[in-house]
Structure formats: structure tokens, C-alpha cells
Amino acid sequence: MSEARPFRWREPSILPGFGLAFGVLAAGLSVLILIPLAALVLKAASAGPADIVAIATAPRTIAALRLSFGAAFVAALVNAVFGLLIAWVLVRYRFPGRRFVDAAVDLPFALPTAVAGIALTALWAGNGWLGSLAASFGVKVAYTPLGVMIALIFVGLPFVVRSVQPVLADAQRDVEEASALLGATRWRTVFCVILPNVLPALLTGFTLAFARAIGEYGSVIFIAGNVPMVSEIAPLLIVIRLEQFDYAGAAVVGVLMLAASLVLLLLINALQAWSRRRLGYV
Amino acid sequence: MPVSLSIENLDKRFNGVPALRGVSLDVAPAELVALLGPSGSGKTTLLRAIAGLEEPEAGRVLFDGVDSGTLSLRDRRIGFVFQHYALFRHLTVFENIAFGLRARPRAQRPAEAEIRSRVLALLELVQLEGYDRRFPSQLSGGQRQRVALARALAIEPRVLLLDEPFGALDAKVRKDLRRWLRELHARTGNTTLFVTHDQEEALELADRVAILNGGRIEQVGTPDDVLDHPATPFVCEFLGEANRIPVTVSGGSAYFADRPILRGLTQNQSGCASLFVRPQHVHLAEDGPATLPGRVAAVRRHGAHRRLEVAVNGAPKPVELDIASQEPPAPGETVALRIARGHVFSV
Numbered sequence: 324m325s326e327a328r329p330f331r332w333r334e335p336s337i338l339p340g341f342g343l344a345f346g347v348l349a350a351g352l353s354v355l356i357l358i359p360l361a362a363l364v365l366k367a368a369s370a371g372p373a374d375i376v377a378i379a380t381a382p383r384t385i386a387a388l389r390l391s392f393g394a395a396f397v398a399a400l401v402n403a404v405f406g407l408l409i410a411w412v413l414v415r416y417r418f419p420g421r422r423f424v425d426a427a428v429d430l431p432f433a434l435p436t437a438v439a440g441i442a443l444t445a446l447w448a449g450n451g452w453l454g455s456l457a458a459s460f461g462v463k464v465a466y467t468p469l470g471v472m473i474a475l476i477f478v479g480l481p482f483v484v485r486s487v488q489p490v491l492a493d494a495q496r497d498v499e500e501a502s503a504l505l506g507a508t509r510w511r512t513v514f515c516v517i518l519p520n521v522l523p524a525l526l527t528g529f530t531l532a533f534a535r536a537i538g539e540y541g542s543v544i545f546i547a548g549n550v551p552m553v554s555e556i557a558p559l560l561i562v563i564r565l566e567q568f569d570y571a572g573a574a575v576v577g578v579l580m581l582a583a584s585l586v587l588l589l590l591i592n593a594l595q596a597w598s599r600r601r602l603g604y605v
Numbered sequence: 606m607p608v609s610l611s612i613e614n615l616d617k618r619f620n621g622v623p624a625l626r627g628v629s630l631d632v633a634p635a636e637l638v639a640l641l642g643p644s645g646s647g648k649t650t651l652l653r654a655i656a657g658l659e660e661p662e663a664g665r666v667l668f669d670g671v672d673s674g675t676l677s678l679r680d681r682r683i684g685f686v687f688q689h690y691a692l693f694r695h696l697t698v699f700e701n702i703a704f705g706l707r708a709r710p711r712a713q714r715p716a717e718a719e720i721r722s723r724v725l726a727l728l729e730l731v732q733l734e735g736y737d738r739r740f741p742s743q744l745s746g747g748q749r750q751r752v753a754l755a756r757a758l759a760i761e762p763r764v765l766l767l768d769e770p771f772g773a774l775d776a777k778v779r780k781d782l783r784r785w786l787r788e789l790h791a792r793t794g795n796t797t798l799f800v801t802h803d804q805e806e807a808l809e810l811a812d813r814v815a816i817l818n819g820g821r822i823e824q825v826g827t828p829d830d831v832l833d834h835p836a837t838p839f840v841c842e843f844l845g846e847a848n849r850i851p852v853t854v855s856g857g858s859a860y861f862a863d864r865p866i867l868r869g870l871t872q873n874q875s876g877c878a879s880l881f882v883r884p885q886h887v888h889l890a891e892d893g894p895a896t897l898p899g900r901v902a903a904v905r906r907h908g909a910h911r912r913l914e915v916a917v918n919g920a921p922k923p924v925e926l927d928i929a930s931q932e933p934p935a936p937g938e939t940v941a942l943r944i945a946r947g948h949v950f951s952v
Contacts, residue, residue, distance in 0.1 A: 495689075495691065497687045497688075497689065497691035498691045498692075498693065500658055500685075500687075500691070501685065501687060501691040501693075501756075502693075502704070502708075503678045503679070504656060504657075504658075504678050504681075504683055504684075504685045505704050505705035505708055505756070505757075505759075505760055506678075506679040506682075506705055506708045506709060506760060507679075507704070507705075507708040508679075508708070511708055515693075515704075516693055519693075519695040520694070520695060522695075
């Protein structure tokens with residue numbers, strides 16, 4: 324029988340610094356994230372159980388949450404594909420203007436989101452350049468969920484490109500050569516040799532783009548048109564409630580978003596840990 | 606069936622810098638040939654050009670007389686083992702070895718049961734039974750190298766090319782793998798080329814050794830050939846230590862300061878030359894007209910022997926020799942040296 328040992332923190336290493344580093348981490352995390360979030364939960368709780376259930380199950384709330392998460396997910400998927408392609412081209416090929424394109428990828432980071440939103444709205448409105456083109460195919464973009472997605476794709480793109488780029492750049496040339504010499508076609512080499520190695524980084528980029536898109540507000544509200552039940556996103560619903568001085572109601576929607584985001588991010592992290600382990604990272 | 610390999614006048618430049626200059630080499634079926642040279646001599650470039658990973662500016666590579674320039678990498682059927690293994694780290698050992706079989710066009714792809722039995726047989730061949738479910742990150746360097754070899758053998762290559770196969774391994778593992786590779790070659794009989802900068806490895810393993818320097822082949826021959834009859838000063842100095850003594854040649858003898866220190870030269874030459882003598886071919890002797898006079902500069906321990914450095918008037922560097930004697934001459938003592946064997950190259 325083994326004796327019950329007193330709980331001890333795992334000794335990270337013989338080098339000192341764990342205490343200090345962990346103290347700074349705990350303090351920083353508390354001040355910056357945990358305390359504000361706790362306040363949010365407290366505020367939401369002040370609404371009372373009946374109101375909480377009523378707000379949480381209101382069709383308008385559910386529609387807004389579904390749009391926010393659904394559009395964010397689709398946008399992150401689209402970004403994963405195109406971000407990977409952009410990173411691939413930037414890493415693998417040398418062409419005139421490559422540095423310019425490389426720098427332009429970061430623009431969605433730098434641009435105020437409202438500016439992006441207005442520009443996208445002008446472009447995709449029924450009389451805009453692309454909007455009129457889409458309209459000729461019978462597709463309405465601005466003021467629909469499609470418009471929301473386009474705005475979210477715009478703001479999320481740099482995350483995928485910047486996550487994947489360094490991993491692609493580091494990829495060992497000899498692994499590709501080995502694959503080709505073993506008789507693999509180029510497609511097989513790309514899909515069975517290169518992409519599996521990029522997968523963890525791609526998942527990181529996907530997660531970042533997804534998380535950013537869930538909370539995105541500025542660039543979406545112009546192009547979304549904000550029709551309740553159709554193109555109204557959850558962050559906007561929160562603002563509407565705030566403007567009506569319904570702070571508890573806003574907090575309830577906020578907590579719902581928080582909980583859903585947390586669960587999704589934990590799931591993606593677990594998936595990522597699994598895929599990294601398979602590649603032999605510890 | 607093992608194929609013959611014929612390399613004709615390969616030229617390759619990297620950004621204008623020549624890496625291969627008119628390299629030609631013939632390899633017989635089932636032969637094991639080492640490409641030996643210092644780093645930057647072009648040996649890896651040559652290997653990659655044979656594999657089709659580098660496109661030469663000029664020259665051809667023929668497999669059984671067929672120009673490989675027209676073949677795709679797949680159709681060349683080359684087993685290539687990379688210096689750093691280049692294993693697919695997201696695949697298990699089993700899947701790594703099966704990769705080449707699964708990559709075949711559907712019509713030629715073996716059935717799953719056959720893939721399984723072939724992979725397991727290869728694992729046995731490389732002595733890694735039971736490792737099929739491991740990932741490369743869970744293996745030691747020597748084990749990874751053997752997986753890489755099994756993966757290359759899985760496609761039943763016509764030619765096996767190994768790039769510094771033991772370069773990244775420690776000395777003990779190197780030795781074991783060397784012996785094992787020799788046995789493996791005897792069993793599988795693949796036409797094999799391997800690159801190394803380790804002369805001991807090349808001389809021990811290979812049927813023939815090609816010594817490269819500055820993008821050219823200096824000499825091709827059996828280990829005995831290149832050791833006993835070096836074709837160039839470079840080969841002489843690269844394969845082991847050598848003293849370089851300036852001499853004058855006339856009438857079949859090499860003279861140093863009018864002393865005929867080496868007689869019976871077969872080369873028909875005369876004039877100024879360099880005499881290359883290995884330390885084990887220099888002996889202490891009674892002073893005489895055919896000896897080299899000098900003064901002992903240092904005595905060092907050199908394995909089981911003692912290494913003497915003898916300063917000779919008129920020679921740019923001290924002459925080194927090995928003696929087995931327990932009582933070596935003391936530093937400062939005057940000695941006479943007799944040269945038993947040497948190689949003379951015109952300056």
C-alpha cells in the first residue's frame with residue numbers, strides 16, 4: 324500500500340523562477356481576464372433565474388447566437404482553406420510583389436473594423452461593384468447572413484496565414500523528395516506528407532480566426548443590416564440591450580457566448596494536442 | 606535484377622559555382638560503390654543527380670543503358686536514404702515502410718494483406734520486428750536509419766543510394782550498422798552507391814571507392830588500389846596521413862639533397878617532384894648514403910605506437926614516423942631515416 328503523499332506542485336525544473344513566473348501569470352490573468360469575466364457572470368446572475376431562462380430561450384437570442392457561431396465557424400473554415408493557399412504561395416514561390424502581398428495580409432489586423440465594414444458594405448451592397456455582380460446571379464450579399472460571413476472572413480484571414488506560414492517555411496525539403504522518389508504523385512505528397520505536418524498550425528490559425536469572428540462587431544454591423552432573427556449577431560444584441568439599460572439582460576447573452584466559446588476552444592485545443600502528439604511533439 | 610549504372614560527363618552548377626565537372630563513373634550490377642570526399646567535393650550532388658533530384662547541366666545517367674533523363678522520379682525506381690532519414694513523422698513505422706507500396710497506381714498496388722506481409726518481412730530484415738506501431742519520434746537514430754532503409758527497399762529499387770547513411774550516428778552504432786549493411790547488401794544484391802566523408806567507412810564497406818575532390822573524380826578503384834596506388838597527391842593525402850618531401854627524380858630514384866632516398870621508381874619521369882610517404886613506411890636506420898638525416902623534434906604517444914616528429918633540413922615540415930620501440934630516441938637526438946615505400950608525383 325502506498326502512503327498518501329501530500330500534494331505538491333510538479334517541480335518544473337531545477338532552474339529557479341517558477342514561483343515568480345507563476346505569480347505574475349496568476350496576477351495578470353486575474354486582473355485582465357478572470358475578474359472581468361467573474362463580474363460578467365455576477366451581473367448576469369442578478370437577473371434572477373426566471374429572467375435568465377426567458378432571455379436565454381428567447382427566439383431572437385437563439386437566432387443571434389446561432390448566426391454568430393455558425394457564421395464564425397464557416398468563415399474560419401473558409402479562412403483555413405484560403406489562408407493555407409496564401410501561405411503556401413508566399414512561402415513556396417518567388418514572384419514580383421511578393422513582399423507587398425505578404426504585408427497586405429496583415430491589413431485586416433491594422434484597419435479599424437468599422438472602416439472595413441463600411442468598405443465591404445459599399446462593395447457588396449446591391450448597387451456596389453461586387454454586389455451588383457452577385458445580384459445579377461440572384462444572390463443578395465449585403466444585409467444577409469452571407470454578408471456577415473464575408474466580413475468575418477475578412478477579419479480572420481491573417482490569423483491562418485500567419486500561423487501556417489512559419490511551419491510551411493520550416494518544412495524539410497528531403498521529406499518531400501523522399502515521397503516523390505517512393506513514387507507518390509504530387510497530390511499524394513501534398514495531402515499525405517506536407518499537410519499532415521501543417522495540421523497543428525492550421526488548427527491554431529483556425530481557432531484564432533474562429534475566436535476572433537465570434538466576438539467581431541465593428542466590421543459586421545454595417546454589412547449585416549441587423550435584421551432581427553435573420554442577420555442580427557449576438558454582440559449586436561448585447562449592445563441593443565445595453566442601450567435599453569438592460570444590463571443584466573446584456574450580461575446573460577454575454578455569459579452564453581462566453582460559455583459556448585469556452586467549450587468550443589477547449590474542444591479545439593484537445594484536438595490540437597492530439598494532432599501534435601501524433602507528430603511527436605511533447 | 607540488379608542493374609548497371611553508367612554516369613557520363615555530368616556537369617552541375619549552383620548559381621554559377623561548379624559542383625560537378627565532367628564526372629563519369631560506371632557501376633556494375635550488384636556492386637557496392639562508395640563516393641568518398643571532403644565536404645564540398647560534390648559527392649552528395651552526384652548522388653542527388655543520379656536520383657534525379659538535381660538536374661545536371663550536361664551529361665547523362667544510364668540505368669542498364671537507358672537514359673534516365675526521360676524517366677519520372679517514380680519510374681526511376683530508386684531507393685534513396687537521406688542523411689537525416691526524412692521519415693514521415695506523422696506516420697507509424699509500418700505506414701512509413703508501406704508508403705511506397707500504397708503510392709503505386711491502383712492497378713499495380715498490392716493487396717492489403719500483401720502490403721502487410723511485405724512490410725513485416727522488411728521489418729524483420731532491418732531487425733525491427735515489433736516496432737511497426739511506433740512513430741519515428743519514439744525511435745533512436747540507428748533505428749530511424751533502418752526504417753528509412755526498409756522504406757527505400759520496399760519499392761524494390763533498381764538502385765540503392767545512401768547519403769551519408771551513418772553520418773548522424775555515434776561511433777558504436779556506426780560500426781554495427783556498417784557491418785550489418787555489408788551483410789544486407791550481400792543478401793539483397795542491390796546496385797548500391799553511398800556517400801561518405803569517412804575514409805575508414807568507405808574502405809571497409811565498398812567494393813570500389815570513387816574519391817571526389819572539387820567536383821571531379823580523382824580516382825576510382827578497389828580499396829587496395831586507392832590505398833596502394835594513389836593516382837593523385839590528393840588521394841594520397843586524403844586516405845590517411847602522409848609526409849610530403851620535396852625530391853628530385855632521375856633514373857628511377859628520388860633524391861633528397863643528393864641522397865637517393867627511394868630507389869626503384871617505376872614511373873618514367875624526372876625533375877622536381879613531391880614524395881609522399883606514410884608514417885608507417887618510414888623507419889629508423891643506421892646512417893648511410895641512402896638515408897634521410899634529421900633531429901628528433903618531438904615524441905608522442907599514438908595509439909599502440911610512438912609517433913616521432915623528425916625535423917629534416919630542407920623539408921618544410923617535420924617527417925612523422927611510427928615506431929613500436931619501448932625506448933624511443935630522445936628529443937634533440939640525431940637520427941637517420943630509411944624510406945621503405947612512397948609515391949612520387951611531379952610538381
